[in-house]
Amino acid sequence: MKVGIPGGLLYYRYGRLWNSFLRALGAEVVESGQTTRSILTSGVSKAENESCLAVKVFYGHVLALQDKVDALFVPRLVSVKKRTHTCPKMLGLPDMARAATGDGSTIISPTIDFQSGLWHNYKAVYSLGRIFTSNPLRIIGAGIKAWREHRLYLERLTLGLDHKSALEGEAGSLLCEGRELRIGVIGHHYNVYDTFTTMSLLERLGGMGVDAVTADMVPEKLRDEELKRLPKDIYWSYEQEVAGAILACSRHRLVDGIIFMISFPCGPDSIIRVLCEQENKAIGNVPMLTLVMDEHTGEGGFLTRIEAFVDMLRRRKVRNEEPREAIAV
Amino acid sequence: MKISWPHMGSLEFVMGSVFEEMGVDYVLPPPNSQRTLELGARHGPEFACFPLKTTLGNFIEAIEKGADTLIMVAGRGPCRFGYYAETQRRILEEAGYDFRMVPLEFEPAKIPATLRRLHDLKQGRSWLSLYRAIKFALNKAYLIDRLERQALHQRYLDREKGATTAALKRCYALVWDAGSYAALDGIEEEAFAIMHSVPRVEREEVKIGIVGEFYLVLEPFFNLNVEEQLGNLGAYVERNIYLTDWLRPSGERPVLGHREHASELLAMAYLTHKVGGEGIFSVGDTVLFHNQGFDGVVQLMPFTCMPETIAKSILPLVSRDLGIPVLSVVIDEMTGRAGVATRLEAFTDLARFRRRAHGREADLTLQPAF
Ligand code: SF4
Numbered sequence: 001m002k003v004g005i006p007g008g009l010l011y012y013r014y015g016r017l018w019n020s021f022l023r024a025l026g027a028e029v030v031e032s033g034q035t036t037r038s039i040l041t042s043g044v045s046k047a048e049n050e051s052c053l054a055v056k057v058f059y060g061h062v063l064a065l066q067d068k069v070d071a072l073f074v075p076r077l078v079s080v081k082k083r084t085h086t087c088p089k090m091l092g093l094p095d096m097a098r099a100a101t102g103d104g105s106t107i108i109s110p111t112i113d114f115q116s117g118l119w120h121n122y123k124a125v126y127s128l129g130r131i132f133t134s135n136p137l138r139i140i141g142a143g144i145k146a147w148r149e150h151r152l153y154l155e156r157l158t159l160g161l162d163h164k165s166a167l168e169g170e171a172g173s174l175l176c177e178g179r180e181l182r183i184g185v186i187g188h189h190y191n192v193y194d195t196f197t198t199m200s201l202l203e204r205l206g207g208m209g210v211d212a213v214t215a216d217m218v219p220e221k222l223r224d225e226e227l228k229r230l231p232k233d234i235y236w237s238y239e240q241e242v243a244g245a246i247l248a249c250s251r252h253r254l255v256d257g258i259i260f261m262i263s264f265p266c267g268p269d270s271i272i273r274v275l276c277e278q279e280n281k282a283i284g285n286v287p288m289l290t291l292v293m294d295e296h297t298g299e300g301g302f303l304t305r306i307e308a309f310v311d312m313l314r315r316r317k318v319r320n321e322e323p324r325e326a327i328a329v
Numbered sequence: 330m331k332i333s334w335p336h337m338g339s340l341e342f343v344m345g346s347v348f349e350e351m352g353v354d355y356v357l358p359p360p361n362s363q364r365t366l367e368l369g370a371r372h373g374p375e376f377a378c379f380p381l382k383t384t385l386g387n388f389i390e391a392i393e394k395g396a397d398t399l400i401m402v403a404g405r406g407p408c409r410f411g412y413y414a415e416t417q418r419r420i421l422e423e424a425g426y427d428f429r430m431v432p433l434e435f436e437p438a439k440i441p442a443t444l445r446r447l448h449d450l451k452q453g454r455s456w457l458s459l460y461r462a463i464k465f466a467l468n469k470a471y472l473i474d475r476l477e478r479q480a481l482h483q484r485y486l487d488r489e490k491g492a493t494t495a496a497l498k499r500c501y502a503l504v505w506d507a508g509s510y511a512a513l514d515g516i517e518e519e520a521f522a523i524m525h526s527v528p529r530v531e532r533e534e535v536k537i538g539i540v541g542e543f544y545l546v547l548e549p550f551f552n553l554n555v556e557e558q559l560g561n562l563g564a565y566v567e568r569n570i571y572l573t574d575w576l577r578p579s580g581e582r583p584v585l586g587h588r589e590h591a592s593e594l595l596a597m598a599y600l601t602h603k604v605g606g607e608g609i610f611s612v613g614d615t616v617l618f619h620n621q622g623f624d625g626v627v628q629l630m631p632f633t634c635m636p637e638t639i640a641k642s643i644l645p646l647v648s649r650d651l652g653i654p655v656l657s658v659v660i661d662e663m664t665g666r667a668g669v670a671t672r673l674e675a676f677t678d679l680a681r682f683r684r685r686a687h688g689r690e691a692d693l694t695l696q697p698a699f
Pocket residue numbers: 052053054055087088089090188263265266267268269
């Protein structure tokens with residue numbers, strides 16, 4: 001059976017996991033690959049105008065695969081951590097994918113929900129496996145293999161590889177190499193690692209001689225510490241990661257500046273943004289640039305803003321490093 | 330301590346009744362207005378939900394009127410609503426207002442904290458009196474909801490436009506003045522008599538259902554009076570949400586008479602999981618309305634609302650399968666009244682046409698939403 005994995009949204013986190021699991025089960029896996037102009041355009045024209053850019057891109061990937069495969073693989077991730085949820089759009093994603101194809105494609109969508117305990121998830125994964133094979137050992141073996149590869153992929157991200165080199169397992173260059181300026185590029189995986197919608201921001205920063213720190217590279221312990229300090233806990237799984245990373249960067253001065261990547265009009269981010277901007281002001285006051293990306297974002301304006309931000313950080317750094325006496329005079 | 334809370338449809342009567350009954354000081358925010366919206370949009374985050382902005386505007390206007398304690402319900406999502414109180418507190422504090430935000434959370438782990446907050450709010454009155462006041466207010470809410478429903482059903486028959494709305498206003502005042510259960514019983518009869526006595530004309534009926542995001546369905550000022558507009562266009566209207574659904578979080582819908590679960594089951598063919606907010610009910614109740622012989626469904630959605638965006642992506646499929654026309658109205662601070670009026674009119678015509686052509690295949694091309 002030919003199974004398609006649309007390369008949007010959570011593909012940027014679990015793509016490796018899904019791909020190796022399905023392949024180990026004997027499925028022929030087709031990925032839609034990098035986002036392209038035509039994927040974006042078709043997604044934008046099919047999706048609701050009110051959807052966030054990330055969902056529009058996802059629609060594009062679904063449409064690109066639709067006719068090439070027997071089934072689309074769109075898991076429903078309800079919760080990946082106790083007492084949290086993903087974004088509502090991820091809860092409804094398989095159904096939206098079905099609507100996008102006009103009910104024309106089979107959608108395989110196991111429901112993963114860590115609120116209902118491990119057993120539920122085990123069952124979900126197992127019955128997913130049963131679609132492809134009747135050998136229980138093979139399913140378990142595939143699960144273990146895929147999980148290992150997934151861990152490895154995540155580990156590579158924390159070491160500072162970008163999505164693509166983490167998938168391929170070879171580090172051409174690291175995002176963070178100890179250059180003079182360091183900027184936190186924080187946001188959801190798909191808002192940071194999708195080279196098309198971010199206009200290769202990470203690569204460009206490297207080209208400007210700037211180190212980039214992603215949320216994955218901020219130690220989880222520091223992130224959790226920040227989250228514990230909040231007066232009301234954040235109940236979105238991935239939002240916790242984003243807010244935790246921003247606040248940790250701010251408190252411990254891990255970076256010289258922060259770029260917060262948001263896709264317009266992201267629901268959870270619109271709320272978290274208020275929290276992050278306020279808390280950042282209170283604890284570290286690290287310069288922060290919030291970039292809200294949508295399908296109309298032009299490359300020119302985007303680059304100008306990044307360059308201006310980097311220049312500002314450079315000047316600031318030089319100024320702060322001048323001897324104190326000189327300023328006092 | 331002067332307590333206040335945001336507007337949401339007839340919520341003011343219910344909350345007001347609780348505090349009146351207990352003899353606790355409160356401030357009613359000025360009625361929703363363009364200014365409310367402007368204040369909210371100015372201070373609110375850029376693409377936050379529309380209701381977050383409007384209720385923020387209510388809070389600011391309430392503080393200006395002397396309120397110092399703001400009540401807001403909070404929770405744990407998955408939607409944004411659970412984080413409203415916290416976000417609004419941050420925004421208002423940064424803007425330099427002086428107040429205390431009291432978020433009421435009803436998940437099991439937060440009950441003790443909520444009880445403590447309620448204890449502060451009741452300012453020394455007994456728990457029993459609070460319980461009695463709430464129970465009485467719920468009775469009023471139930472009556473108001475049934476009156477509103479009556480208005481939805483009969484407005485299209487008005488001999489004079491606006492007569493039903495005026496009658497409803499009189500009923501609100503009556504219910505507001507009721508001081509005891511016995512009085513409430515009498516008022517129930519009187520109010521329904523008032524509603525029934527509105528002069529009517531014979532009219533061909535076309536049935537339109539309203540679904541959508543909770544706040545927007547309940548708040549006539551911000552949904553541009555959709556119910557009234559539809560009624561005046563000649564439609565028998567029903568909506569899938571009443572205030573008491575929210576005040577009694579048991580999954581029961583006392584006014585409509587079915588359980589939420591029934592609607593979820595109907596939605597299953599299209600949306601197989603809850604998505605927060607009213608997403609699943611917007612889908613399920615569209616099916617329900619179709620099953621009940623309605624001729625069209627209007628979906629009300631605040632711009633950027635996540636559950637309704639999902640519903641809106643799925644409703645075309647429902648519409649295609651069942652052949653019921655669905656109009657999604659997206660509302661934010663930029664929405665123009667005139668544009669919505671035109672679309673509602675065209676939609677009512679389409680629904681009427683469909684009713685006449687019943688049995689025959691009518692062309693149900695959807696208009697693009699704006
Ligand atoms: S978290 Fe934001 S960007 Fe991601 S799917 Fe939800 S609304 Fe879209």
